[in-house]
Amino acid sequence: MRIVIFGANGQTGRLATRRALDAGYSTVAVTRRPDDFPFTDPALTIAGADVHDADAVADIIADSDAVLSALGVPFTREPVNTYSRGTAHVVAAMRSAGVTRLVVVSSTGAYPAPGRTGAPFALRLFEPVITKTIGKTVYDDIRLMESVVRHSDLNWTIVRPSGLFDLPNVTEYVAGEIDPVGAFTSRTDLADYLVALAAHHGTRDTVSISTTADTPTMWQMIRREAFKSA
Numbered sequence: 001m002r003i004v005i006f007g008a009n010g011q012t013g014r015l016a017t018r019r020a021l022d023a024g025y026s027t028v029a030v031t032r033r034p035d036d037f038p039f040t041d042p043a044l045t046i047a048g049a050d051v052h053d054a055d056a057v058a059d060i061i062a063d064s065d066a067v068l069s070a071l072g073v074p075f076t077r078e079p080v081n082t083y084s085r086g087t088a089h090v091v092a093a094m095r096s097a098g099v100t101r102l103v104v105v106s107s108t109g110a111y112p113a114p115g116r117t118g119a120p121f122a123l124r125l126f127e128p129v130i131t132k133t134i135g136k137t138v139y140d141d142i143r144l145m146e147s148v149v150r151h152s153d154l155n156w157t158i159v160r161p162s163g164l165f166d167l168p169n170v171t172e173y174v175a176g177e178i179d180p181v182g183a184f185t186s187r188t189d190l191a192d193y194l195v196a197l198a199a200h201h202g203t204r205d206t207v208s209i210s211t212t213a214d215t216p217t218m219w220q221m222i223r224r225e226a227f228k229s230a
Contacts, residue, residue, distance in 0.1 A: 002026040003198050004061055006051055006090060007070035009037055012105065012164070015191035016070055017044070023195060030060055051086030058093040066101035066198040067094060073141070075134045084144035091152045100155040103197045105190070108160045108180050108208060109135060110142040115179035122218035123163075123183045146206075157202040159194060161185035161209050163221050175209040184215040 003020050007013040008029035014037075020027040021041045031037060034048035049056035051071065061067060067090060073082050087104060094102060108116075109131055131139050149156050163184045173189040174181050189211050197207075 001066065001199060002028065002064045003066050003068060003195070004028040004030060004064045005068045005070060006030045006086070007072055007105075008046075009033055010070055010072045011166070012072065012187045012190055012194075013070040014038060015187050016068060016194050019191045019195045020068075020198075023199070025195075025199070028060060028064065051082065051089055054089040054092065057086075057089045058096060061090070061093040061099055062097045064097070064099050066103070067099060068194055068198045069102070069104040070194065071105070073138055075130075075138055077134065077137060080137045080141040081144075083138075083141040084148055087145045087148050091148060091154060094154055095152075101198060101202065102149065102152075102154045102156040103194055103202070104145065104149055104156070104158055105194065106142055106146055106158050106160045106206075107139065108162045110139040110146070111160065113179050113208070116181070117179060118182040118212075120183055120218045126218075150204075155202050156204055157197050158206040159190070159197065159209060160206065161190050164190065165211075165216050165221065167211070167214055171211055171213045173209055173211050176207050177205055178208060180208040181210040182212055182215060183218055184211050184221070185209050186211040186214075 003025050008017050009031035017029045026043050028045045028047050030047045030049050032050050034046045037046045047060050073080050162180050167186040167188050170188050170192045175193050193209050
């Protein structure tokens with residue numbers, strides 16, 4: 001099986017690439033900075049390309065079996081179109097190549113879940129503020145991306161993690177067509193789930209993934225985001 005991963009040089013993308021290789025899949029890591037990719041493998045192809053370049057995207061997707069998008073953009077007040085335009089190029093290339101399996105990373109921040117269980121008070125307090133201020137342009141574009149995916153005729157799965165953080169190992173996470181639990185998703189859990197989904201025939205569904213063990217506090221996450229945005 002050959003999996004193409006866009007956003008492969010991001011924190012989640014690197015983990016997903018490693019996970020796909022460990023699972024025995026031929027893997028194409030797509031990044032704008034191929035020289036910066038941190039590891040090599042006999043089954044790994046590192047492809048330098050920007051998702052804004054439709055021709056480059058089409059060349060990479062040809063002959064693949066599944067496409068995984070872990071595109072990410074930091075919060076900014078500037079307009080963002082990487083998610084929507086990049087995904088539109090991916091979808092068009094997949095149609096042209098006859099590749100049908102697509103898995104994309106979205107966010108619960110773009111679609112706050114009223115049925116979320118175990119949500120800390122701080123999340124309920126700050127999520128509406130973040131989505132309307134420093135995160136607005138990113139979440140607006142994520143919603144456009146989801147629309148692009150839903151209106152395609154591909155075999156797609158949209159994955160909505162919560163606040164991302166780092167753990168060394170995969171946990172017994174909670175995932176599926178359910179409301180999120182708590183406030184966080186570890187990148188290791190997300191990477192594991194993405195690769196598992198890419199390897200299976202989907203049903204055009206939107207799923208969530210939640211980490212419930214060894215999670216940070218909401219205040220730790222808020223301080224981290226404030227420092228990143230400074």
